[in-house]
Amino acid sequence: MENTKDSQGLVWEVFVQKKPGQPYVHCGNVHAHDAEMALQNARDVYTRRNEGNALWVLPSSEIVASSPEDLGSFFEPANDKIYRHPTFYQLPESISHM
Amino acid sequence: MNKQETLFNYILRIADSQLILGHRLSEWTGHGPMLEEELASANTALDLIGQANSLYAYATQVEGKGRTEDDLAYLRSEREFFNHLLSEQPRGDFGFSMLRQMLCDAFDVLFYSALMKSSDNTLSGIAAKAYKESQYHLRHSSSWTERLGDGTEESHQRMQNSLNELWRFTDDLFAMRAADLELVNTGIAVDTSSFREAWFKQVSEVLERATLTIPTHAFMQKGSLEGRHTEHLGYLLAEMQSLHRAIPGVKW
Numbered sequence: 001m002e003n004t005k006d007s008q009g010l011v012w013e014v015f016v017q018k019k020p021g022q023p024y025v026h027c028g029n030v031h032a033h034d035a036e037m038a039l040q041n042a043r044d045v046y047t048r049r050n051e052g053n054a055l056w057v058l059p060s061s062e063i064v065a066s067s068p069e070d071l072g073s074f075f076e077p078a079n080d081k082i083y084r085h086p087t088f089y090q091l092p093e094s095i096s097h098m
Numbered sequence: 099m100n101k102q103e104t105l106f107n108y109i110l111r112i113a114d115s116q117l118i119l120g121h122r123l124s125e126w127t128g129h130g131p132m133l134e135e136e137l138a139s140a141n142t143a144l145d146l147i148g149q150a151n152s153l154y155a156y157a158t159q160v161e162g163k164g165r166t167e168d169d170l171a172y173l174r175s176e177r178e179f180f181n182h183l184l185s186e187q188p189r190g191d192f193g194f195s196m197l198r199q200m201l202c203d204a205f206d207v208l209f210y211s212a213l214m215k216s217s218d219n220t221l222s223g224i225a226a227k228a229y230k231e232s233q234y235h236l237r238h239s240s241s242w243t244e245r246l247g248d249g250t251e252e253s254h255q256r257m258q259n260s261l262n263e264l265w266r267f268t269d270d271l272f273a274m275r276a277a278d279l280e281l282v283n284t285g286i287a288v289d290t291s292s293f294r295e296a297w298f299k300q301v302s303e304v305l306e307r308a309t310l311t312i313p314t315h316a317f318m319q320k321g322s323l324e325g326r327h328t329e330h331l332g333y334l335l336a337e338m339q340s341l342h343r344a345i346p347g348v349k350w
Contacts, residue, residue, distance in 0.1 A: 008132050030134050036241050041134035043234075044141050 009033035011060040014042040016052035022097060024056050032057075104277045106160045107180065108287055109221075110170070111323070112209075113153035114181035117171060118331070119202055120146030121338055125189050135192070138238060142199070145231040152224045172342035176332045177325035184267040186331040193253060194260040196242035201264060203236035204300045205271050208293040217285035240304045247308025254309065261305070262313050269318035271297075 008031040015024035027046050032038035038057040047055065066074055078084070099107075123143035130136025154167035184202060189195045210232055213225035247257040272290040281287035305312060321327070342348055 031132055032134070033245070037245070040138065040238055040241065044138040045134055048137075048141060 009037070012038040012042070012057045013060050013063060014046050015056040016042075016046055017054040017056075018052045020054075024054070027051070029060060030057070099277055101280070102160060102162075104275075104281060105218075105286065106157055107275070108278055108281055109153050109157040109160065111180040113150045113157060113170070114179045115185050115202075116146040116153070117150035118179070118181040118334065119185035119199075120144070120150065121334060122185065122187075122189050123195065123199070126192075126195065131192050139195075142235050142238070145228075145235065149224065149228045149231070152227075156220050156224070168342065168347075172339045176327055176335055179325060179327065179331060179335070180322055181327075181331070182267070183270045183319060183322050183328055184264065186327060186334060187264065187267065188330055190260060190263075191256060193242070193246045193257050194263070196239050196246065197257060197260045198264055199235065199239035200243045200304060201268060201271075201301060203232055203239050204297055204304075206232040207236050208297055208300075209288060209290070212288040212293060215285075216287070221286065243304055243310075244308045247305070247310045257308065258310055261310050262316070265313045266316045266319050270320040270322050273320050273323050275323055 010032065011029050012032055013029050014027055016027050017024045030038060030041040030045055032041050035057070039055060042055050042057050046052075120143045123139050123146065126136060126139040127143075128136070130139055150171070151167055154170045157170060158165050158167060182202070184198060187198060190198075207229065210225040210229035214222050214229055216222040216225065243257070246253040248254070272294050274290055278287050279289075282289045302312065319328075
């Protein structure tokens with residue numbers, strides 16, 4: 001197919017919020033030529049089965065990501081610091097989504 | 099015609115229009131310009147066919163002759179369908195389909211918004227659900243109309259040609275039977291002339307943003323209320339009804 005790349009538009013990342021107050025969770029991406037189209041496509045692709053009631057979309061190119069080489073210096077130092085985990089507290093049962 | 103028959107025919111008019119428009123839109127399945135639009139078209143088609151299903155179910159109750167929704171959808175012939183002429187036009191290119199959709203969606207939003215106030219509880223209930231669906235349909239089809247109308251030279255020309263082709267069927271959207279006025283008087287039916295100006299305003303605004311010009315000297319074709327259709331409906335029904343006619347009573 002000629003011009004396939006251009007005809008599909010930019011890639012946009014889609015985040016869905018299930019209920020008010022909960023975090024927006026990344027669920028995938030869509031193609032679109034503009035922001036309104038991205039929002040509509042996200043709605044049609046990712047919320048057809050009641051998955052949520054709010055959406056974010058943003059151009060994938062705007063995401064700044066860590067690179068695989070960062071693995072050692074970014075994340076490994078946390079491995080042996082168990083005192084940073086709140087495992088010594090009892091959470092009341094009424095607190096959900098922790 | 100007694101009141102029951104009048105109501106039956108009135109419901110068929112709405113149901114048929116949604117079924118045929120939904121079928122036309124479903125023809126994009128497997129042919130969409132991109133995956134996302136294919137899903138969007140199928141979603142909208144399912145909404146419309148779902149509306150038709152609820153309306154047919156109610157129509158069979160009103161009629162009380164033991165017919166089913168499937169009988170109404172699959173076992174009536176061309177002259178017994180009362181859908182808007184606009185809905186049966188072949189899908190054309192994607193822009194043609196979106197423009198037709200916008201004209202129909204703008205009608206549906208206003209029509210359902212009025213039907214929500216119907217004194218008939220079943221109709222007002224169906225309308226309340228359909229109204230929300232139509233609002234989204236309109237947003238989707240309007241943004242495509244604007245995007246393609248105000249797009250490249252080629253997309254603009256194609257959209258203008260589509261509008262020139264489709265405009266002649268817009269009077270037919272608003273046609274009403276004399277008998278329906280009785281239903282209007284009892285608060286059951288909607289007088290389409292009550293929102294015709296609002297429809298024109300809504301549609302004109304979208305077309306203006308799309309840099310498209312409404313034809314001023316179009317011949318206005320009507321006839322769907324008498325079952326007089328354009329040549330395209332017969333072919334559509336032949337395809338849509340073929341399975342049910344080959345295997346009567348077939349279930350999914």
